[in-house]
Amino acid sequence: MIEIPxxxxxxxxxxxxxxxxxxxxxxxxxxxxxxxxxKDVPNFQLNEGATVRVRMRVSDFSYGEMxxxx
Numbered sequence: 001m002i003e004i005p006x007x008x009x010x011x012x013x014x015x016x017x018x019x020x021x022x023x024x025x026x027x028x029x030x031x032x033x034x035x036x037x038x039k040d041v042p043n044f045q046l047n048e049g050a051t052v053r054v055r056m057r058v059s060d061f062s063y064g065e066m067x068x069x070x
Contacts, residue, residue, distance in 0.1 A: 012054045017046045034063040044069050
């Protein structure tokens with residue numbers, strides 16, 4: 001039996017910084033998502049135009065947890 005993952009990782013480009021831990025970001029296909037840095041992840045600088053790794057749930061691609069800058 002094939003196991004289906006409940007989360008996937010992707011790369012996104014920051015479009016608009018909301019605050020130190022939240023932003024709007026674009027996936028490579030052009031879909032805009034809400035990006036956030038979890039309190040469990042070390043804080044890193046969010047800059048418009050920067051590329052970040054994001055983890056999203058396969059059931060909802062409208063938001064993603066930003067894991068690190070690329």
